[in-house]
Amino acid sequence: MSDIESLRGGGDGASHRRSPSLFKAAGLGVLAPVIAAFAFGALAPAAAQAATTGTINGSFTVPSGTHDPQDINVLLVDRNGNAIAPTGATITDTSSTAATYVINNVNPGQYYVYFSDSTTGDNVAPDYYGDGGVDNISKGTVVTVPATGGAQALATETLAAGATISGTVTDANSASETSSHVVAEPVNATSDPDPQLNDVPATVTGGTYTITGLPANSYTIRYRAAGTAFNLADIYADGTGVTYDYGSATQYVVGAGSSTTASFSVPAVGGISGTVADSTGGALFGVNVEIYDAAGTVIPVSPTTAVDGTYTASDVLPGSYQVEFEGLAASNLASSFYGGSTLATATKVTVASGVTLQSINGVLSAAATIGGTVTAAQGGAEIGGLQVELLDSQGNVVTSAFTNANGTYTLTGVPAGTWYLEFVGGRAYNGQYYATEYYLGKGTLGGATAVKVTAGQSLAGINESLLTESTTLPGLPKVSRGSLSGLSSDKVALKFKLAAGSGPAGYLRSFSIKLPKNVSWNKAALKKDIVIAHDAYTYAIKSGRLVITFATGKKTVSFQIKAGGIKVSKGIETRAKARKIKSEAIDVSATDTTGKATSLSFTVKNPH
Numbered sequence: 001m002s003d004i005e006s007l008r009g010g011g012d013g014a015s016h017r018r019s020p021s022l023f024k025a026a027g028l029g030v031l032a033p034v035i036a037a038f039a040f041g042a043l044a045p046a047a048a049q050a051a052t053t054g055t056i057n058g059s060f061t062v063p064s065g066t067h068d069p070q071d072i073n074v075l076l077v078d079r080n081g082n083a084i085a086p087t088g089a090t091i092t093d094t095s096s097t098a099a100t101y102v103i104n105n106v107n108p109g110q111y112y113v114y115f116s117d118s119t120t121g122d123n124v125a126p127d128y129y130g131d132g133g134v135d136n137i138s139k140g141t142v143v144t145v146p147a148t149g150g151a152q153a154l155a156t157e158t159l160a161a162g163a164t165i166s167g168t169v170t171d172a173n174s175a176s177e178t179s180s181h182v183v184a185e186p187v188n189a190t191s192d193p194d195p196q197l198n199d200v201p202a203t204v205t206g207g208t209y210t211i212t213g214l215p216a217n218s219y220t221i222r223y224r225a226a227g228t229a230f231n232l233a234d235i236y237a238d239g240t241g242v243t244y245d246y247g248s249a250t251q252y253v254v255g256a257g258s259s260t261t262a263s264f265s266v267p268a269v270g271g272i273s274g275t276v277a278d279s280t281g282g283a284l285f286g287v288n289v290e291i292y293d294a295a296g297t298v299i300p301v302s303p304t305t306a307v308d309g310t311y312t313a314s315d316v317l318p319g320s321y322q323v324e325f326e327g328l329a330a331s332n333l334a335s336s337f338y339g340g341s342t343l344a345t346a347t348k349v350t351v352a353s354g355v356t357l358q359s360i361n362g363v364l365s366a367a368a369t370i371g372g373t374v375t376a377a378q379g380g381a382e383i384g385g386l387q388v389e390l391l392d393s394q395g396n397v398v399t400s401a402f403t404n405a406n407g408t409y410t411l412t413g414v415p416a417g418t419w420y421l422e423f424v425g426g427r428a429y430n431g432q433y434y435a436t437e438y439y440l441g442k443g444t445l446g447g448a449t450a451v452k453v454t455a456g457q458s459l460a461g462i463n464e465s466l467l468t469e470s471t472t473l474p475g476l477p478k479v480s481r482g483s484l485s486g487l488s489s490d491k492v493a494l495k496f497k498l499a500a501g502s503g504p505a506g507y508l509r510s511f512s513i514k515l516p517k518n519v520s521w522n523k524a525a526l527k528k529d530i531v532i533a534h535d536a537y538t539y540a541i542k543s544g545r546l547v548i549t550f551a552t553g554k555k556t557v558s559f560q561i562k563a564g565g566i567k568v569s570k571g572i573e574t575r576a577k578a579r580k581i582k583s584e585a586i587d588v589s590a591t592d593t594t595g596k597a598t599s600l601s602f603t604v605k606n607p608h
Helices: 045-049 523-529 570-577
Strands: 005-008 010-012 035-037 054-061 072-077 090-095 098-106 109-117 143-145 150-153 163-171 179-186 200-203 208-214 217-227 230-238 241-243 252-254 259-261 264-266 270-278 289-292 310-316 319-325 349-351 362-364 368-376 387-391 397-402 408-414 417-424 451-453 464-466 478-485 492-499 508-514 519-521 530-532 536-542 545-554 556-568 583-592 597-605
Touching: 054 072, 054 109, 054 143, 072 098, 098 109, 143 150, 163 179, 163 217, 163 252, 179 208, 179 523, 200 208, 217 264, 230 264, 230 310, 241 264, 270 319, 270 349, 289 310, 319 362, 368 417, 368 451, 387 408, 387 583, 397 408, 397 583, 417 464, 417 597, 478 583, 478 597, 492 508, 492 583, 508 556, 523 530, 523 556, 545 556, 556 570
Parallel strands: 054 150, 163 259, 163 264, 270 362, 368 464
Antiparallel strands: 005 536, 010 035, 054 098, 072 109, 090 098, 109 143, 163 208, 179 200, 179 217, 217 230, 217 252, 230 241, 270 310, 289 319, 319 349, 368 408, 387 397, 387 417, 417 451, 478 492, 492 556, 508 545, 508 583, 519 556, 530 556, 536 545, 583 597
16 A cells, blocks of 8 residues: 655645634644645735734535534635634624625735534535635635725635545444544545544444544544553554554545545454663663654554553554664663664564464663764865764664764764664755765665674774865755754754756756754655645655655745654654754655765754
């Protein structure tokens, strides 16, 4: 199952039925902040300060069987999809299926009008005025209130019946749960970019659920259950079963007014337990344990060892996993995996239904260091400001560092084992651009020379000479205004600006991003959290990298991931809260329309 998404613009989404401040529904949660970027740009600040206001009025019809037209919310939203004051309209029924509305005290400016129904049991799809019934803000009609105010009379909007997804949840864990619910998450934002629509929830009652009012689109079904000392979070329906991997989740395609069945079974959960010690057998307290599923995704279960070194990962779905024991920086102990030194070599363990797998133990040994000097191949000048990454045989980043002003670097926290070094090219302190190389001048990871270290070893002299890249080469990009924030919470945000190089072929076609270790993509949230204003693009997760591909070549790209699209492990969150993370590096690789690829990077100081 592909996890590629197509987007135009992007931003945080919000359910069309769950905001006490905007909608009439009660007890259905709180609307997430509505953050989006679409083709019209931001609303002019002067509009909010204008002294003369106007009105917007019109009418709408609802499908037969709707409880009451007055239950429809008619909202004024700005050109980025954000609901703004005045947030509601005065609605007057004219029949059982029709009503008129008026929105008063509207400041001069340009807006969209958004319709949604929050009534439980009704089945009306959300819609933007003038979009032809496809719930697409980019196809909606922009309503302009001039500086002189006045009344803007709109044509009748015909609201369509929403789609329904319902099913049965056969849950082997129900005795341990006090609540469970499902969420329909929209997948295809090309056909349905609605920044108000994030997900639509339903409570599982008596083993069944029904979600109504969905616009035509593709959806994944996410399941979550909770109870006393029980938490099964962020799993997805995959055929008749469930999975942690968003990329393999079943996508349900629904049409207007259609009914779709999505039934699935949740097996009895198991667990993983063990003890973590140092090389002398001493118990280690505070070690974070990360668990990877078969797709290489860190599952939302991350225990920490107790004072006696023991841990238990509870509520784990049956399946195959690999276990990582994160290092303790204060003790100079390196990370390790159960049965191996890397994810690529770690032993796979199998969790069975209702069984806690025991004795999955870890040993942390003294970390090694690797250091050297990076110089220019032409002239031998020392190169400062470039990133050096330590990789395993599959290209996963273990740790990284930057060269200082005299070209030297030191990689710390290195586990004993065999590794590969990538010297990431880009713009150095001296203003020159350099090409990416692997250790001893190799162009690919497969041809790189391996470096082997033992526990506690200090390995020096791992030097590299880099070739220059001209700043005038067509398509050679530059990265600027980069930032990463929120590592101390689950509100992690990332942004930067890419600019193509000079020359007739200097247009960007795609770029990819590799995050630091223990920072990963939240696949379920990316669709709504990626913000690239004005551009049509697709995205995918490939080998842990987020890959953005544009429909046409771009000269500049302003990229942003709002808080939620990136998640962190408990270990790095704890270190960030303690202000122990001085900097983090973001690796970016860009490809121009001629196929030339260039590696860049930027460093963020104190990304707390």
